[in-house]
Each structure stands twice: as structure tokens, then as C-alpha cells.
Amino acid sequence: MKIQKYSKLFAVALTIVQIWTVKSHSINEGKINYDEVISTMENQLSQCRAQSKTQKNSELWTILSDIQQIKSNICDIDSKLKGKDEIIAYQEVQLEDKTKLLDFQIKETSKLRQEASDYKDQIQNLQSIITTYNTTNNKNNAELSKLALEYNRFNKDRGNEIIELRNELKQHELSHTSCIKLLDDNFKKCESENKTTIAEYEKKFLKLRAEADAVMEKRNIAESHAKECNSLSDEIRNKINSKTDELKKCIIKNEWLSTPTLNLSSSCLNLSAGVHEIQIENGKHFNVVCDGDGWIIIAKRFDGSQDFNKTWKEYMDGFGNLQSEFFIGLEKIHLITTLRRYKLHIFQEYDQLTDSTDYDDFRIGDAESQYELEEIGNRENDNYYDVLYYYKNQKFTTFDKNNIGNSGFNCASEGRGGWWYAENCQFRWNLYIKSILMKIRPYFN
Known part of the structure; x- marks a missing residue:
């Protein structure tokens, strides 16, 4: 009888151990079904009570008390796990935000790397241009040096030409002075001759004036005749104009x-x-x-x-x-x-x-x-x-x-x-x- 009693207690204990094992395994997996665990324990407890109605003793009630304590502990653990779940959910949200931020930073980094690569290509192109420019500049400097030499040589030749032109100018000035002197002499000679000519011209002028008076008299006579001609009839003038027009047409x-x-x-x-x-x-x-x-x-x-x-x-x-x-x-x-x-x-x-x-x-x-x-x-x-x-x-x-x-x-x-x-x-x-x-x-x- 005693052995049977202890067998039943052993079965209850074994059930509790199994429950703890399942619970521990579920906690480790992060998938705990507390209702199922409690239901299982209550079923075991009911069976135990049915078998122990006639055999109530202090040891069994102690076990039942322990089961109640375990149930209370399980509720505390459940509450704690819920708090941890909330913390984990919050951390997952933060982790997702950080992941998005990290993706954005990765994309920006890739973009910056591409821009850096483009800048590198541009720098290489600029370096090539600078190299070409330096080459051209060196050629231009060589040409400038050559032109400077030619310019100096030209200035030297031009200086010699200027000196020659100055010498020629001095010779022309001397010739000009001689010409002026010759012109002065000729002018004086001409002035002397003109005095004689003026006297002759005065005589001719008096003669021409007398002739002009005679012409004026003839002019007056001609004006008188012109007035007589102007008194011709319009009919004759029209005939003359008509003949003139016909002549023009004929010429055309x-x-x-x-x-x-x-x-x-x-x-x-x-x-x-x-x-x-x-x-x-x-x-x-x-x-x-x-x-x-x-x-x-x-x-x-x-x-x-x-x-x-x-x-x-x-x-x-x-x-x-x-x-x-x-x-x-x-x-x-x-x-x-x-x-x-x-x-x-x-x-x-x-x-x-x-x-x-x-x-x-x-x-x-x-x-x-x-x-x-x-x-x-x-x-x-x-x-x-x-x-x-x-x-x-x-x-x-x-x-x-x-x-x-x-x-x-x-x-x-x-x-x-x-x-x-x-x-x-x-x-x-x-x-x-x-x-x-x-x-x-x-x-x-």
C-alpha cells in the first residue's frame, strides 16, 4: 500500500518534470503556449485528486501547493516574457530603421564612389588638357622667342633704314634749300619783268574797256531786236515746238x-x-x-x-x-x-x-x-x-x-x-x- 502511494507521487512528480522540460524547451525556442502547459498540469492535478480523495495526507497537499506555486511562477515568467517580447519588437523596429539607414548610406557611398570615379576621370582629362596646353605653350614660347629674334633683327635693320632715310632727308633739305633760293631768284626776276608787263596790261585794259563800251551798245541793240522777236505769234511758236517734237521722235x-x-x-x-x-x-x-x-x-x-x-x-x-x-x-x-x-x-x-x-x-x-x-x-x-x-x-x-x-x-x-x-x-x-x-x-x- 505504501509502495502504491509512492508510485502515484512519483507519477505526479514525473508529470511536473515533463511539464518543466516542455516549458524550458519552449522558452528556448521562443514559442511558449502557456495555456496548453497549464491545461496539461490541471488535467494531471484532476487525475491526482480523483485518485487521492480517500488518501489525503500532508505530502500530497504539499505537492499540490508546490504545483500552485509553480503555476504562479509560470504567470510571472509569462509577464516577464511579454515585456521582453515588447522590448524585442522595439529593438526589431530600431534594427529595421538602422538597416534602412545603412542601406541608404550604402547607396550614398556608392553614389559618392561613382562621383569620385567621375571626378577622377575629369581630373585625368584635365591633366591631359594641361599636358597638351603645356606642350602648345612650349611651342608658342619657342615661336615667341623666334619672333623676338626676328623682331630684334627687324628693328636693327629698320634702324639702319631710318639712319639712311635721315641722311636722305638731310640731302633733300639741302636740295630744298637750294630750290627755295632758286625760286626766290626767279621770283625777283619775274617781279621785275611783271612791272614792265603791268604797264603794258594797263594800256590793253583801256583799249578793252573802249571795246566793251562798244559791245554794250551793240547789246542794247540786240535786246531791242530780242523784244521784237518775242512779239512773234503763239501760233508760230507752237509750230516750232511741234516740229521739234517730231524731230525728237524721229531721232529716237x-x-x-x-x-x-x-x-x-x-x-x-x-x-x-x-x-x-x-x-x-x-x-x-x-x-x-x-x-x-x-x-x-x-x-x-x-x-x-x-x-x-x-x-x-x-x-x-x-x-x-x-x-x-x-x-x-x-x-x-x-x-x-x-x-x-x-x-x-x-x-x-x-x-x-x-x-x-x-x-x-x-x-x-x-x-x-x-x-x-x-x-x-x-x-x-x-x-x-x-x-x-x-x-x-x-x-x-x-x-x-x-x-x-x-x-x-x-x-x-x-x-x-x-x-x-x-x-x-x-x-x-x-x-x-x-x-x-x-x-x-x-x-x-
Whole structure:
């Protein structure tokens, strides 16, 4: 019976030891389930109480008291462990912050290392540049030394030249002194001779004065005759003026007329490219520019070297250089296009496009019609812009001769150049057109 009693006590003790072992192991792992431990102990205690209802003695109650004390100790340990868990959680947060700070510092360190590497490369480049500069500087110093030597040698040579020039200057001064002395002697001689000449001039002056008085008397008579001439009738003066105008027109029309040159072509047909003299059917002959394909170039502008803002007289006669930019002249164009039918080609170039137009019957009038654009015929190609459509039957206009109907504004002003302007003023020699080429040739069906 006693043995059985002690066996049960031994089993209870063994249970307590197992509980402590489990608890110690759980504490070491940091994973304690206190509720499970207490539940196990309570189950063991209940079994022990059931077996000991009839066998209550002091030893068993002592064991139970110890179990209660152990349970109380376990609660204290649990409380302490919770405090430690909080401390561990706080330390883990701090450790995480420190880890982030360390990562940031590592990144900044890497960045600084990269910058240091870049600075190192820059320093190496600068050192290379400095080396190159020093090399160049040494070369420049050598050149400067060489130039200094040449400068010193030049100064020495120049000093010798200055000395020679000073010697020559002294010689010139001596010669100048001699010349001055010679001039003084000549002046004195001349002064002596002039005294005699003055007396002779005084005699001549008196004679000329008497002659001048006689001339004044004749002048008075001439003025009297002039007043009589001024009393002529206005009709006679008008006739004289009319004849004078006719004479001027005749001179204009025949200004190129001279002794006819034989065996000259009347156009550029069958002539090579370049300047040729032609003779038209009425006998007049003058130089023209042929393009080598039968065309007579009447206007050419391509580089702005020739100013086209010219007077009426200049446009009538022509201007410019036949080898470069020029306008052949309205009178020549009239003479050429009057005797037979001519075709006209106009090529224009703007900043970003080109345009060409052909007309099959081009003709202008004479000076009396103000070189009116009498005919243009039909336009042979359907291109971007009909250049002459708005100007047919318009008179030619320059900045000093406005023939634009009743328009108060002169389209040829402000540097636009002469043209057969209408009121819209669309054509520009010098404003928008980059280059222009106008040429004519006989028309063939």
C-alpha cells in the first residue's frame, strides 16, 4: 500500500518534470503556449485528486501547493516574457530603421564612389588638357622667342633704314634749300619783268574797256531786236515746238540706224548662244543675246547685281550688261515684235517654287502708245500663274512715269521696277521674284 502511494507521487512528480522540460524547451525556442502547459498540469492535478480523495495526507497537499506555486511562477515568467517580447519588437523596429539607414548610406557611398570615379576621370582629362596646353605653350614660347629674334633683327635693320632715310632727308633739305633760293631768284626776276608787263596790261585794259563800251551798245541793240522777236505769234511758236517734237521722235526711232550691215540675221534662229548683231527687216541693227535655241533674251535677272528700278528713258533704251543682268529696251522689243509674229517665254523663280509661261503672239506698241502691251495671244501651258493675263492693253509704267489709268498710286515706286502694271500691282522685279528670264522667237505653227 505504501509502495502504491509512492508510485502515484512519483507519477505526479514525473508529470511536473515533463511539464518543466516542455516549458524550458519552449522558452528556448521562443514559442511558449502557456495555456496548453497549464491545461496539461490541471488535467494531471484532476487525475491526482480523483485518485487521492480517500488518501489525503500532508505530502500530497504539499505537492499540490508546490504545483500552485509553480503555476504562479509560470504567470510571472509569462509577464516577464511579454515585456521582453515588447522590448524585442522595439529593438526589431530600431534594427529595421538602422538597416534602412545603412542601406541608404550604402547607396550614398556608392553614389559618392561613382562621383569620385567621375571626378577622377575629369581630373585625368584635365591633366591631359594641361599636358597638351603645356606642350602648345612650349611651342608658342619657342615661336615667341623666334619672333623676338626676328623682331630684334627687324628693328636693327629698320634702324639702319631710318639712319639712311635721315641722311636722305638731310640731302633733300639741302636740295630744298637750294630750290627755295632758286625760286626766290626767279621770283625777283619775274617781279621785275611783271612791272614792265603791268604797264603794258594797263594800256590793253583801256583799249578793252573802249571795246566793251562798244559791245554794250551793240547789246542794247540786240535786246531791242530780242523784244521784237518775242512779239512773234503763239501760233508760230507752237509750230516750232511741234516740229521739234517730231524731230525728237524721229531721232529716237532712228538712234540705232546707221549704214546697213549686210548678211546679218534678222533673229537668233540658227545662231549660237551668246551676243550677236541682228538686222531686222526695216534696216535697223543692234546687238542681242541669243540662247542657242533660236530665242532672243529680252530680260534677265538672277543675282541682283543690276538695279531694275530705272527711269522711263532707261527702260525705253535698255540697260544692264548683256553678259549678265539686263533689259534689252522697249523700243527694240517694239521694233522686233511689230514686223512679224513672235512667241514669248517667261520663267520665274521664287523662294520655294518655279513657274514658266508661254504665249504664242507677243507684241507691244511704240513710244506714242506708251509701249502698250497690245497682244499676248494664247497661253500654251496650264501652269501655276498666268503672268500677263491682267496686264494686256496696259501701258508701261516706271517710277517717274505713271500710266496706270486713274490710279493715284504708282506700282513702279518703292523699288518695284518698270512693268505693264494694272491697279493690282501684282508683278515684282525686286520684291518676291528671285530670278526671271524673258525671251522671244519667231512663231511657227
